[in-house]
Amino acid sequence: MTQFLQQIVNGLSLGSIYALIALGYTMVYGIIKLINFAHGDMYMLGAYFGFIAITILKLDFLPSLVITMTATAIIGIMIERIAYRPLRHSTRVVALITAIGVSFLLQNSVAKIMGVSIKGFPMDTLPTQTWHIFGIVITLKQLIILVTAVVLMVLLTVIVQKTKVGRAMRAVAVDADAARLMGINVDNIISLTFAIGSALAAAAGILVGVYYNSIDPLMGIAPGLKAFVAAVFGGIGIIPGAMIGGFTIGITEVLISGYWSSMFKDAIVYGLLIFVLLVKPSGLLGKNRKEKV
Amino acid sequence: MKKLLVVLASLVVVLSSLTACTSTGSKTIKIGVNLELSGDYLIYGTPEKWGIQLAVNEINAAGGILGKQIELVIYDNKSNATEAYNNALKLATEDEVVAILGAATSGLTVAQQPVASQYKVAIVTPSGSNALVTVAEDASVFDWMFRTCFIDPFQGVVLANFASTEIGATKAAVLGATGSDYAVALNEIFTTQFTANGGTVVASESYTDDQTDFSAVLTTLMATDAEVLYVPAYADTAGLIIKQARELGWNVPIVGPDGFDSASLLTTAGAANLNNVFFSTHYTALDENPAVAEFITNYKALAKEEPMALSALGYDAMYLVANAITAANSTDTTKVRDAILATSNFTGVTGSITFDAKHNPVKSAVVIELVEGVYAKATRVNP
Known part of the structure; x- marks a missing residue:
């Protein structure tokens, strides 16, 4: 039982990361129907900005987190302006291929500037406090990951549900043209969505950097794909769906590695995606909407 | 033309x-x-x-x-x-x-x-x-x-003997990637020699190439009564494994091959976690x-x-x-x-x-x- 609970704790920290990345995927898809494959690389960028803030600028964790999220948000806006906006009215496959191109651009630029070797954060970035509760080991870092993730998710939900900007975002997601007729600046709302999505991925990046202490230019590929699975699993375009999807995949992976074999975890996760798509194509929380003619 | x-x-x-x-x-x-x-x-x-x-x-x-x-x-x-x-x-x-x-x-x-x-x-x-x-x-x-x-067979034998005699372990846990020739060979030889020395490999787990989270397998291995953890891996991965094992509170001796001999082991694992860690290598600066x-x-x-x-x-x-x-x-x-x-x-x-x-x-x-x-x-x- 202790072992099971320990695995759940392990799964929650892994799941928080997937959930944070999945939120960005889902928000961007919800608003412009673009599967932004460069999103995993925004997470990688976040890890590197965090690395620079902590090791070169010698800042503490919290200011580094804020700087990292801001810097990555700005890059997110720039990418949308330069790469996606001119293609907004072209076919979806064109935008998708552009996203893959942006992904390679980011990976190789970081590899060129920062080098390809693995970099580690200083060990004293966060105190190495550990608690033993009924035989379960919980580290301060795990707690910080979980708390940061939950706080950011709550904040996001409040922004989307309770503010004027959030209402504008929801309006654009439903019908961009109608929203424009109502006086909403659609371009600005889309930029904002990219900014928020990128900032959340950046938060995940710096958290992973501090937790695992190992970052490299290709670190975004696998978690990016897993987060995409999480977003689809929960119902792409639906914010609570991304959170549920992220945690489900994190915990599933850990339980399979712990009780069966690590070699099967990816196969099962992707298998789960296929299963969900077969049974409920719109995802766990997705509604089957009829196409209006 | x-x-x-x-x-x-x-x-x-x-x-x-x-x-x-x-x-x-x-x-x-x-x-x-x-x-x-x-x-x-x-x-x-x-x-x-x-x-x-x-x-x-x-x-x-x-x-x-x-x-x-x-x-x-x-x-x-x-x-x-x-x-x-x-x-x-x-x-x-x-x-x-x-x-x-x-x-x-x-x-x-x-x-x-x-x-x-x-x-x-x-x-x-x-x-x-x-x-x-x-x-x-x-x-x-x-x-x-x-x-x-x-060669690896020699290295695997050296490490198994070290675990049996110097550390005095009779139960070992093994964590090695199945997608790496290096890890597979070292794993087989260690297991054979450790068993020949009268020991038992109580658990053997593996991981995928791009894995960074080992908490799940480590939790499973920790639940066994292994007295030594053998990690046939290169330094980048080994560093992550050692760090996560120590953070989970698992302090058994960790033994590994010459892949550990790199500065990046220290970067990824951190000095505080690198205690009770042993590895075989080709040369030592401690040589007189x-x-x-x-x-x-x-x-x-x-x-x-x-x-x-x-x-x-x-x-x-x-x-x-x-x-x-x-x-x-x-x-x-x-x-x-x-x-x-x-x-x-x-x-x-x-x-x-x-x-x-x-x-x-x-x-x-x-x-x-x-x-x-x-x-x-x-x-x-x-x-």
Whole structure:
């Protein structure tokens, strides 16, 4: 039982990361129907900005987190302006291929500037406090990951549900043209969505950097794909769906590695995606909407 | 069109005169270097390059060999098997080198093997420790392949014996990737020897190549009563595993192979987590041999960093080839290859080298204990 609970704790920290990345995927898809494959690389960028803030600028964790999220948000806006906006009215496959191109651009630029070797954060970035509760080991870092993730998710939900900007975002997601007729600046709302999505991925990046202490230019590929699975699993375009999807995949992976074999975890996760798509194509929380003619 | 033809024709003339120039009037002896200077295994290729460079600087400063200076032709194989093969092909056919040094890892060395036998040029890997680098699956020896390090089976036996006798463990847990030749070979040999010593491998888990989270498997392994954890992995992954094991509060001795011997183990695991960690390697700076002290001083002056085992192996590999060329008194690749094979009691900074029938050096290993991330104690284990 202790072992099971320990695995759940392990799964929650892994799941928080997937959930944070999945939120960005889902928000961007919800608003412009673009599967932004460069999103995993925004997470990688976040890890590197965090690395620079902590090791070169010698800042503490919290200011580094804020700087990292801001810097990555700005890059997110720039990418949308330069790469996606001119293609907004072209076919979806064109935008998708552009996203893959942006992904390679980011990976190789970081590899060129920062080098390809693995970099580690200083060990004293966060105190190495550990608690033993009924035989379960919980580290301060795990707690910080979980708390940061939950706080950011709550904040996001409040922004989307309770503010004027959030209402504008929801309006654009439903019908961009109608929203424009109502006086909403659609371009600005889309930029904002990219900014928020990128900032959340950046938060995940710096958290992973501090937790695992190992970052490299290709670190975004696998978690990016897993987060995409999480977003689809929960119902792409639906914010609570991304959170549920992220945690489900994190915990599933850990339980399979712990009780069966690590070699099967990816196969099962992707298998789960296929299963969900077969049974409920719109995802766990997705509604089957009829196409209006 | 006529103009283009003239240009092309003159180009051909110029080029052919150039090649003629290099093959007949060469004043240097060319040695090829084919190493991982970027990509995943950059941390292994780079120190070997510095070791080789140091040896060449010393040899050339002392007047070179056969009255000629050594010229290195260095190619980066980008940690990729296809690149490694293409580089070897280029070194053998275009650059016409006397011998090739590299690669640092077993897989990439094996990838070059066809070039060695087809173009008859000896390849010496400083650190490719998989048994299949010098012998084929059917146990026939590759005539042109050599190495300057001990092989994984020997390393696996050393580690299993160390776990049984020095640590006194009877129950071991193993965590190794199934997608890596290095890990699979080391895993099998350790398990066999540890069992032969009267111990039991109580749990064996694996992981995928791109995995960074090991908390789940470590939690499972922790629940067993293993007294030692064996991790046949390279430093980047091993560092993550050690860190996460210690953070979960699992403090058993962790034992690993020469892949641990890299500065990146300290970066990823952190000094505080590197206690009670042991690994086997080829060389130790704790050695009291004066040649080792001199090597360390000169290496630091050249590379601006501490030498690692791989630096020392690169250095020894270069001297081994230089000695063979001197002994052969020729730059003919076949004579050089025969001279390499005939090497007997060559003394390098990593120990003494004599080749056995399978082109493997018979030499000792060193087991190093880490205390707070520092190489605290070295135990030499003879074959």
